Amino acid sequence: MNHHAVVDHTDTARRLMAYAVLAHDPAVAAVAVDYWEKSETHYRAVDGALRAFLDRADTTGQARAAHRALTADPGDPRHHRALRERIPALLTAHPADTHELAAEISEADRHIWIDYHLGERHGTLPTTEATSVPPSAARPHSAAPAKARILIPFRDQEGGARTRNLLACLRALADQTEGPGHQITVVESDSRPRSRALLEPLVDRYVFAPKEGLFNKAWAVNVGAVDAQNDSLAYLCILDADILVDRSFIARNVARLSAGDHATHLPFGWSLSLDALSSKTAIELRTGRGVPDVPGALLRGLLLREPPGGCVWLRTEVFHAVGGFDERYEGWGGEDDDIVARLAAAAPLIRYDDQLLHLDHPRPRMTRDDGSPFNAHVEPMSWHAGLGYGVQGKFMLRQD
Structure with a gap:
């Protein structure tokens, strides 16, 4: 080990x-919210150490002012860069503090x-809304035989950001390198098929799964998988509507999957949940x-670290x-x-380190009105095939 290595103050x-x-x-x-609860004390500890350091070391007050501006408006990257530019000189002048x-x-x-990413060129690219390029301009699928089904559960009762994201997702899936073919199923689960006319021409299979009340992603995916059982495609990709693929x-x-011994993989270690401007940038570019x-x-x-x-x-x-x-999770x-967890127990599951881009959208409610988790009553890993799954009319008469 090189004990004389210089600390990279820029990175610190x-x-x-x-x-x-x-x-x-x-x-x-x-x-x-669950990831935040695991991480909050560590965020506070480092930020507290930074504040204490600035109180001791910043004689001009400029770095402390930059820190106050950032904590008052953490969504503005200008404050991020202003603070980052002022810290290295202080670290150089106080090596013992730097080490700590x-x-x-x-x-x-x-x-x-949960970690934070700010690209060096964030905000430098002029963007336009994704709808400036019509969805009908999407490239066709590969002419090669299909080996995989891409299954996307979907609901957007406002016809807003989630619909924009799904259209971008479908266009990116249509723009793929030559190779194995694929088919796309979108399962819209709602009280009525709001997006059928928009989505049906863009996918291989549009399935409407009628359900009011809470969105049940689990059931929507199962309905799509059961609907496609007769197609006998070897591989299945369960993809959120807000993911923009390369x-x-x-x-x-x-x-x-073809070359490996595993049965399941998650192709990413960290998922990057983009802010609104970055989402527009990513959609425009891709x-x-x-x-x-x-x-x-x-x-x-x-x-987000290793989301499931x-x-x-x-x-x-x-x-x-x-x-x-x-399907008890809603x-x-x-x-x-x-x-x-059940897939990993059934057969080998591994992760890769691809970039996964998650497009911005309004956040759903994460707890019930009383603050309790939606699904605390469900016993994990107690579901099995014998219970029946993907029954199309399961929720038709149910009112939540």
Whole structure:
């Protein structure tokens, strides 16, 4: 080990700035309340150490003022950069404090479940709304035989950001490198088929799953999988409607399942939940300008560590062997953790390190009116195929 290595003050400053954002931005708790609860004390510890350091070291008050501006308005990247620019000189002048802060960061980094990403060129690209390029302009699927079904559950009762995101998702799925073919099923679960006319021409299979009340993603996915059982496609990808994929997404993940000994994989370690501006940038680049992959340097957002859902690839027979998702989960939370745990128990499951881009949208309610979790009553890993799953009319007469 080189005991004389120089601490990278720029990187330390970047991490301190990130923790100041993580400790004060309401979007952090909003993106995943359970991950926030696991991480909050570590955010507060690093930000508290930073404040104490600035009180001791910042004789001009400029860095302290930058920190106050950032914590008052953590959503403005200008404050992020202003603070990050002022910290390195202070760290250089106080090496003992620098060592302690770096150790504090290193310890916190081991425990946090939400991190912060700010690309160096965020906000520099002019953007337009995704609807400036009509969805009908999407490229056709590969002419090669289909090996995988992409299954997307969907509901958007306002016809807003989630619909925009799904259209971008479908366009990105249509713009894929040559290789194995795929088919796309969208399952819209709602009180009526609001988006049928818009979506049906863009997918291989549109399925309406009637249900009022809380959105039941688990049941919607199961309905789509059961509907497609006769197609005998070897692989299944369960994809959220807000995920924007790169051009090699299909070929890369089909190759992994074809060559590997595993039955299920999650192709990402961290999921980047983009802010509103970054979402517009990503959509414009990927679906408007046709870039194969969106550069992270242009993006800003929150990184979720090893989330269980968003994008899951698996062998179709394994999905049916475990009975699909547990349909007792309704509203936000728990269904992805449960099925990933059951899939891992049934056959090998691994992760890869791809970039996963999650587009911005209004956050759903994460608890009931009394503050309790929606699905605390469900016993994890108790669902099985013998209970029956994916029954189309299951909720037709139910009123939540």
